[in-house]
Amino acid sequence: MTDRHLIVGAGPVGRHVAQLLAARGSEVVVATRSGTDTGIDGVTHLKLDASDAEALSAAAEGTTVLYNCANPSDYTTWGEFWPPLAAAFLVAAERSGAVYAITGNLYPYGPVDKPMSEDMPDAATDHKGRLRAAMWAEAKALHDAGRIRAVEIRGSDYVGTGVGGNGHVTRQIPGALKGKRAWVFNRKDIPHTFTDVLDTARLLIAAAEDEAAHGRVWHVPSNPPRTQEQAITEVLTSIGKPAVGVSEVPKPVFVALSWVVPLIRELRQLSYQWTAPYVLDDRAAREHFGMEPTPWDEVCRRSAVV
Structure with a gap:
């Protein structure tokens, strides 16, 4: 049976997916516009404009799973970046018959007043939330029509x-390691779910390869919420470094x-995520996949590596 995987994107999620698949002996191709070499043994690298549907279709021929791990380097260009790329996927x-596995996020839900579960509507009104919601809606419509097999996973802010x-936490660490005060946007004392990027990759692979999981969204199992101040402090503590001041x-x-x-x-439009509790309900994925998040202490230690 073919076990070939095409990963579009070489950011943190794409790299972790590639590492996990290559470690088990799968054939793995990582495609980026520049042909970036991830340095992962056993992984082939491809220079590809994935927004070109013909080129992406050719690359996906014979592929078991097509992973959307792409993310624009410029956060302000989503409106130009995503529509042609999403359509090409x-x-x-x-055309290929590959399972389409999407790395999503929580933006489609918009502001919330309770923990986010997969049965909540995609009700965002900001342009980034509406865009990501439309991407999943289009993929699900084709899945429901029997034309593709699709699944999306959603995690909170990565660590x-x-x-x-x-990352909101990890970008503070280089300065904090030098004893500098951390300055965070919005509230430093509001509970917020943080998701380990490795757990994101683990769930993406598991969901792609489980037929029963297709056609819906799954939330990445994540550790209990932390405030920004707690998360920064605990990352430092995990490697024996003293806490620093954290200010808003x-x-x-x-x-x-x-x-x-x-x-x-752009960040101001999403500031609602940091002015009220922003908590992920991940019970469905824990139960279905039997998956628990990586222990928080380990996540903190890995987050401290800069």
Whole structure:
């Protein structure tokens, strides 16, 4: 039986998926625009514009699973980046017959007033949330029509190996290791779920390979929520480093920055995630897959590597 996997994207999730698959002896191809070499033994690397449906379909021919682990390097370009890429994935999945496994996020839910479970509606009103919700809705419609096999997993903000400057907690660690005060956006004392990027990869593979899991969203098993202050402190403590002060960027400064810095403007639209409890309900995936999150202490130690 063919055991060939095409991973689009070489960020933290894509790399972890590639490592896990290669370690078990699967044939693994990682495709990126630049042909980035992940340095993982046994992995083939392909230079590919995945938004080109013809090129992606050709690369996906004979593939068991097509993984969408892509993410734009520029957070402000989602509107241009995602639509053609999402459309190309659907074409490639239908032509190749490969399972389409999507790395999603929690943006489609929008602001919430209770722990997020998979049966909640995708009710976001901001453009990023609506975009991600539409991507899954289109994939699910084709799945329900019997034209593709699709599944999406959703995790909260990433921690763990390789997240670095892309994580709300991990971007604070280099300075904190030098004893510098950490400055966080919005509230530092609100419970927030953080998801290990390795657990994300584990669930993505498991969901892709389980026919009974297809056609729906699954939440990545994650550790109990922490505040931003707790998470930063516990990452430092895990490697024997002293805690540092954690302060909130004053709201007027945050608002002012959003007018002149495009990235901050984008983050401000999602600030609801950090002004009220933002908690993931992962019971369905724990029960279905028999999967538990990596112990928090281990996640913290890996998050401390910069």
